[in-house]
Each structure stands twice: as structure tokens, then as C-alpha cells.
Amino acid sequence: MKNKILILLAFFTILKAFSETKKETFNYKVSFLQFQDVDSTNLQKFALIEKQYKDKDYEQSLEGALILLKSDIDPLLRYKINMHISEIFRVNNNHKKAIEYLLKSVDIFEKSTSLDGLSSPKDVKYLVQPYFMLANEYLRLELKDSAKVYYDKVLNFNGSSKEIMSFKAKTSSTLSGIYMQDSLYSKAKEYAQAAITIHRQYNNKISESAALGNLASIYLSQNEFKKSKSIYEEALDLIKHEGGDRALRIKQQLYYNLAYNLYKLEDHEAYKAQEESYNLKDAQRDKEIRRIIENLEKKYNFDIEKEYFLEQAKNKRLEEQRIFWGVAIACLLIIFSLIYVIKLNNLKQNNLALKLSETKLLQNQQIDKIKSETQVRILNATIDGKESERKQIAETLHDSVSALLSSANLHLQATRKQFNGSTPVEIDKTQQIIIEASHKIRDLSHTLVSSVLLKFGLNFAVKEIASKYSNSELVIETDIQNIQRYHQNFEIKVYNIISEFINNILKHSRAKRALITIIEENGRLFITIQDNGVGFDKTKINEKNGLGLNQIDARIQIMKGYFNIDSSKKKGTKISIELPVIEREIMTHV
Structure with missing residues (x-):
């Protein structure tokens, strides 16, 4: 049961990589009618709202969109604004609100007389897309029956343009995953095969490979290991020369599932497939780190306004220092005046008593100072100990334990040659365990102290x-x-x-x-x-x-x-x- 859960998780990761759209502002930015009756000022306002969204200023973008909705605007612009508001709620994980505004967009398109009779593929996409997005939002809320209603609307939609067929392929893949989760394998295979057929028709190799991976995962869940192995290998062969983030992500998941498949077949190639999966994952992680660094370098190229803010902060700090010294000098003058008055008043008192009092005061101050410094040092030593311990553990894990595991792996690799091709399964399993332990130790060492x-x-x-x-x-x-x-x-x-x-x-x-x-x-x-x-x-x-x-x-x-x-x-x-x-x-x- 545990293994099946792991397979399902891997399967839905592939499905997610396939079905999610790229990180664009919106998918519906395609003009399908001339906005002849729309005031240009409203279009400018909407352009500003979209820019605020792109800059992740969601609060301002939402406020502007809601205000614009109250204006007398063209139905098509009203449609776009509702879609825009739905997207803002979606990225902020408010799926109920996202559904509310998606339904308003659909209602505008279906009921507005100015939109009747549209037949252009670009025009029709404005209805099939909100159907697909509605289904996804219901699925995120685990309302499968409602999701299926809108997925069926997508599949039954008239039209065979490339854009519409792309939505149908995504819908088929998602339904395949739903039915697989419900153990309805016959239906799951039917929808997975439908997605494969559409992607093959348009020569979309990367998406076809992901769909083949879904189909293979269904057979894997049914313990049809030879069949699933054949399909995994077909999917990998299809994208062996493909690059790009999505292709690499799909390859990594395919190799991961294939490794488990081969393990169930007691095939020693399982180790190679798993190693390839880990290598691809490491390559993705390194690429992501480089991308973060590049983004940081671009993002933090400060302009004149921030330089002005910095200068203001510096001036304020200097002003605070001048005030501090002014107050300090005034305090010193007051103190000296008080001392002078005290000395005048105490001239008639016993000099010995005065000296004793001063000595006692100095002793008390010295004791308080020693206590304060001791508390500070104890507190600081505690913090130093924690930081030093975390750093030492991280270095030990990374430099010593990882080296020992690598050495053990090399010894096992050398031992493998002594069996003349018939390596015991236990050696393969041991190597897999050692490699997994190495990765976990590396991740743990990075968590103890910031790797960046x-x-x-x-x-x-x-x-x-x-x-x-x-x-x-x-x-x-x-x-x-x-x-x-x-x-x-x-x-x-x-x-x-x-x-x-x-x-x-x-x-x-x-x-x-x-x-x-x-x-x-x-x-x-x-x-x-x-x-x-x-x-x-x-x-x-x-x-x-x-x-x-x-x-x-x-x-x-x-x-x-x-x-x-x-x-x-x-x-x-x-x-x-x-x-x-x-x-x-x-x-x-x-």
C-alpha cells in the first residue's frame, strides 16, 4: 500500500508538470473582437491593473479591477476583468472567490447578445478556458463531481483548433489521474490514451511523453510491471534529445518511476534509472540556484530614489548623533554643577565618613558591573555554542559522513565486478540505500546553516x-x-x-x-x-x-x-x- 501511495504521488507530480500552464500573467490575452465601443481610458486603466498584477501588487490590482467593474463598460472588457479578479484570488489560494468570478465570466459570454454566433477558434477559447479553470478550482476544493461537470463541458465542446484540443488533452490527463485515484483503471486508461492521441496529432513530444508516463503509472498501479516498463521506456525515448525545464522535470519523474518498476521486476538496471533520476534532480536544483542568483542581481540594481533614501537615512543618523552629544554635554554640565554644590555642602562633614561612603558606592558599582558583564558573557557563550554546534554538525555530515558513504559505495561497486555479471540483489539494494542516505545527509547539512x-x-x-x-x-x-x-x-x-x-x-x-x-x-x-x-x-x-x-x-x-x-x-x-x-x-x- 505504501509503495502505491508513492507511485501515485510521483504520477500526480508528472500530471502537474504537464497540466499547469507557464507562468504568464493570463492565458486569455488574445483579442477576439475589436473593442469599437470601449472608451480608451478604460483600456488604459485595465492595462495598469494588469501591470500591478504582474508586479505582484495584488491589493492595488484587485481594488482597481473592482472599481472598473462598476463603470459602464463593454461586455468583453467586463468578461476580462472578471477573469482577472478570479486569477488574483487563485494565486492567493482563495479558490471559492476564484470560482465566483469565473462563473460571472462564463455567464457574460453565454448570455450577452453581442457575443452570439462567434465561430473563430480564438473567440471560442474564451469559453472553453473558464470551463477548464472552473474544473481545476473545484478539484482543488476536492469537489470532484462539480469538477467533472466542467471537465465534461471542455471535452464536449465543439471545435478542433489546436488551442481547444490542447485544453481537451489537459482535461483528459486530469480525468485520468482522478479515475486512477479512485481505482477505476479502465476509465483512467481511456482518458490517458485520449491525451496521448491529441498530443501525437500535433507532434507535441514533451506533452505526449508526460501522457505516456501517466498511462505507464496506471499499469504500474495494477502490478503489470512489464507493460508499464515498456511504456516508460517509450516515453523516455520520445524526449531523449529534448531540453528545457519541463522536459528535464518529466524525465526525472519518468526515471524515478521506472526505477521502482525495474525494482519490482528484480532488474539490476533499477539502480541506473534511480541514479539518472537523482542526477537530473540535482541538475534542476543547481539551475534553480543560478536562476535565483541572476534574479537577485537584476532585482537589487537600485535606482536614484533608493540612493536618495539611503542619503536621508545617513543624514538622520548624523543628526541623531549630534543630538546625542548635545544632550550628553548638557548632562555633564548638570552633573558637574551638582557635584560642586554637594562638595560645598559637605565641606563641614567628616572627611573620613565621606571617603567611606564613596568607597562603598564604588564597590557596589563594581559589583553591578561584574554581574552585568558575567550575564552578558554567559548569554553570549550559550548563543556561540549553539551556532558553533550547528556549523560543526553540518560540516561533519557533509565532509566526513558523506565521504564515508561515498567510499562504501565505491567498495560495493568494486565488489560487483567479482560476480561476473550476476550481482546479488542485496548489493544493488545496499547501494541504493547508501545513495539515498548521502542525499539526505547533504540536505540536512544545508538546513543547519544557510547554504546561500x-x-x-x-x-x-x-x-x-x-x-x-x-x-x-x-x-x-x-x-x-x-x-x-x-x-x-x-x-x-x-x-x-x-x-x-x-x-x-x-x-x-x-x-x-x-x-x-x-x-x-x-x-x-x-x-x-x-x-x-x-x-x-x-x-x-x-x-x-x-x-x-x-x-x-x-x-x-x-x-x-x-x-x-x-x-x-x-x-x-x-x-x-x-x-x-x-x-x-x-x-x-x-
């Missing part, structure tokens, strides 16, 4: 965490200038401090925007983290809630840095940190 931080440094790691936690509710921006690679322990400490503050923003601030600024000047790192959230009263932080801040304060003190929080209710929060840079060690060769 270790490989590419603080710059990319901070940008990655900002991108990771940004969403439609909170946008986190970064402004990083003139920083380089530093000592690894220093980078880990700074990264953990920033991560702690970002977590506080996510948990408590209810902010819409946040900005992380990092600048290196004269051997010192200036870090500012600010948000426009609800803020807080620093005087009302209890010991439990302030534990995280105490830990950060201890860390910054031991790093000989400066730390300040500026916050008040409903006015956001600004964190200012200043740290002396610890340069990266240079290795010398003897």
Missing part, C-alpha cells in the same frame, strides 16, 4: 531571506551597499541577528513594508531594519517577551557593537546596529 550564506555571503543571504518572507501582505526590501565577504563566524552572527528581527516583524508588527539597509564604512557595518507596523512601548516589554532582545543585545555587546531600538505605538519600529567588521582570513600556503 556559506556559499555566496551575507549580501545574497539577506536578499534571499527578504525574498522568502515577502508576500502580498508584507513586502521586505533591502538596500545593501559596499559589503564584501567577511569572516564566516562574523557573517553567521550578523545573519542570525537580522533573521531574529525579521521574525519579530513577521510575528508582531502587522507591517505592510519593511526595509533592511546594510552599509560598510571605515571598517564598520551599519545595519538598519525598519517597518511601518504598529510599533510597541519599550518600557512595557516583560522579561519573557524581551528574552530575544536581551540575547541580541548580549551578542552585539560582545562583538563591541552598538544597538538601539526606536519604536512607539502606531509609528513603526526602527532598529539601528553598528558593528566593527571582522575580515575574512587569508589562507597561506607553505
Whole structure:
């Protein structure tokens, strides 16, 4: 039963890779009638709404679309706006709302007299697409019966253009997966074969290969291992010369399922198929990392406006320093005046008693200072221990345990040659287990310490965490200038401090925007983290809630840095940190 579940998961991954559309703004951006009666201003407004969506400003895009719907607009534009709103709700996982606006789009197309009698394939696509999208949304809500109603509408739709047949193929593949999940294998095969036929008709090799993989998975679920093996090999042969992300993703899943199929047939080629699947997955992961780096480099090419913001922040910091020194001098003058008055009043008192009092005061201050420094060092040592332990475990897993597993695998490979082609199944199984363990150890070592931080440094790691936690509710921006690679322990400490503050923003601030600024000047790192959230009263932080801040304060003190929080209710929060840079060690060769 467990193996069947794994097969089904792999099958639906292939199905998802096949059936999902590319990451475009919308699929329905095809003009099917001239907008003769539509005011050009409304078209300009709709273009702005689409741009806001593309920039992931979903709130503004939705607000603009809802306002435009209230205007006197052409039915075709009204259709497009409803489709647009449905898409916004879909990407934000509000599937019930997505269905509501899809149904409005269908209703406009079916009932509007100005749209009657359309026969062009591009025109008809405007009805078959919302049918398909409605079915998908119902399926996401696990309402299979409602989903099947609209999938049937797609399959029964009149028309044989390439676009319409593409929707029918996607629908057939999805229905095949549904019936396979329900163990109705005869129907599942029927729909899988229908998808294969359509893709073959239009020479779409990648989609045909995915559909063949679906068919093979059905036979695999029925324990018809020889039949499923033959179909998997046919699917792989079809795309052996194809490149691109989708083709590689489908190949990886096909090899993965084929490996299990061969294992059930007790075929030693199972190991090679599994190894090929892992190699393809690693290649995809490396490609994705390169893409992330390229996007980061493009995304964080700051314009003049952000340079102006940076200059303003710098000026504000200098102004705060001037105020600080002004207040400090005034305090010193007051203190000196008080001391002078006290001395005048105490001249008549016993000098010995005065000396004793001063000595006692100094002793108490010294004791308080020792206690404070001890608490800071204990707290800092605890944090240092955790970071060092995580880093040590990650390095041990990656450098030592992985090396031992690789060595064991090589020994087994050498042992294989001694059997003259008749290798015992146990050796194959052992090698599979060793390879799987190697991959899991590698993934675990990356989880303990940020792999982006270790490989590419603080710059990319901070940008990655900002991108990771940004969403439609909170946008986190970064402004990083003139920083380089530093000592690894220093980078880990700074990264953990920033991560702690970002977590506080996510948990408590209810902010819409946040900005992380990092600048290196004269051997010192200036870090500012600010948000426009609800803020807080620093005087009302209890010991439990302030534990995280105490830990950060201890860390910054031991790093000989400066730390300040500026916050008040409903006015956001600004964190200012200043740290002396610890340069990266240079290795010398003897």
C-alpha cells in the first residue's frame, strides 16, 4: 500500500508538470473582437491593473479591477476583468472567490447578445478556458463531481483548433489521474490514451511523453510491471534529445518511476534509472540556484530614489548623533554643577565618613558591573555554542559522513565486478540505500546553516531571506551597499541577528513594508531594519517577551557593537546596529 501511495504521488507530480500552464500573467490575452465601443481610458486603466498584477501588487490590482467593474463598460472588457479578479484570488489560494468570478465570466459570454454566433477558434477559447479553470478550482476544493461537470463541458465542446484540443488533452490527463485515484483503471486508461492521441496529432513530444508516463503509472498501479516498463521506456525515448525545464522535470519523474518498476521486476538496471533520476534532480536544483542568483542581481540594481533614501537615512543618523552629544554635554554640565554644590555642602562633614561612603558606592558599582558583564558573557557563550554546534554538525555530515558513504559505495561497486555479471540483489539494494542516505545527509547539512550564506555571503543571504518572507501582505526590501565577504563566524552572527528581527516583524508588527539597509564604512557595518507596523512601548516589554532582545543585545555587546531600538505605538519600529567588521582570513600556503 505504501509503495502505491508513492507511485501515485510521483504520477500526480508528472500530471502537474504537464497540466499547469507557464507562468504568464493570463492565458486569455488574445483579442477576439475589436473593442469599437470601449472608451480608451478604460483600456488604459485595465492595462495598469494588469501591470500591478504582474508586479505582484495584488491589493492595488484587485481594488482597481473592482472599481472598473462598476463603470459602464463593454461586455468583453467586463468578461476580462472578471477573469482577472478570479486569477488574483487563485494565486492567493482563495479558490471559492476564484470560482465566483469565473462563473460571472462564463455567464457574460453565454448570455450577452453581442457575443452570439462567434465561430473563430480564438473567440471560442474564451469559453472553453473558464470551463477548464472552473474544473481545476473545484478539484482543488476536492469537489470532484462539480469538477467533472466542467471537465465534461471542455471535452464536449465543439471545435478542433489546436488551442481547444490542447485544453481537451489537459482535461483528459486530469480525468485520468482522478479515475486512477479512485481505482477505476479502465476509465483512467481511456482518458490517458485520449491525451496521448491529441498530443501525437500535433507532434507535441514533451506533452505526449508526460501522457505516456501517466498511462505507464496506471499499469504500474495494477502490478503489470512489464507493460508499464515498456511504456516508460517509450516515453523516455520520445524526449531523449529534448531540453528545457519541463522536459528535464518529466524525465526525472519518468526515471524515478521506472526505477521502482525495474525494482519490482528484480532488474539490476533499477539502480541506473534511480541514479539518472537523482542526477537530473540535482541538475534542476543547481539551475534553480543560478536562476535565483541572476534574479537577485537584476532585482537589487537600485535606482536614484533608493540612493536618495539611503542619503536621508545617513543624514538622520548624523543628526541623531549630534543630538546625542548635545544632550550628553548638557548632562555633564548638570552633573558637574551638582557635584560642586554637594562638595560645598559637605565641606563641614567628616572627611573620613565621606571617603567611606564613596568607597562603598564604588564597590557596589563594581559589583553591578561584574554581574552585568558575567550575564552578558554567559548569554553570549550559550548563543556561540549553539551556532558553533550547528556549523560543526553540518560540516561533519557533509565532509566526513558523506565521504564515508561515498567510499562504501565505491567498495560495493568494486565488489560487483567479482560476480561476473550476476550481482546479488542485496548489493544493488545496499547501494541504493547508501545513495539515498548521502542525499539526505547533504540536505540536512544545508538546513543547519544557510547554504546561500556559506556559499555566496551575507549580501545574497539577506536578499534571499527578504525574498522568502515577502508576500502580498508584507513586502521586505533591502538596500545593501559596499559589503564584501567577511569572516564566516562574523557573517553567521550578523545573519542570525537580522533573521531574529525579521521574525519579530513577521510575528508582531502587522507591517505592510519593511526595509533592511546594510552599509560598510571605515571598517564598520551599519545595519538598519525598519517597518511601518504598529510599533510597541519599550518600557512595557516583560522579561519573557524581551528574552530575544536581551540575547541580541548580549551578542552585539560582545562583538563591541552598538544597538538601539526606536519604536512607539502606531509609528513603526526602527532598529539601528553598528558593528566593527571582522575580515575574512587569508589562507597561506607553505
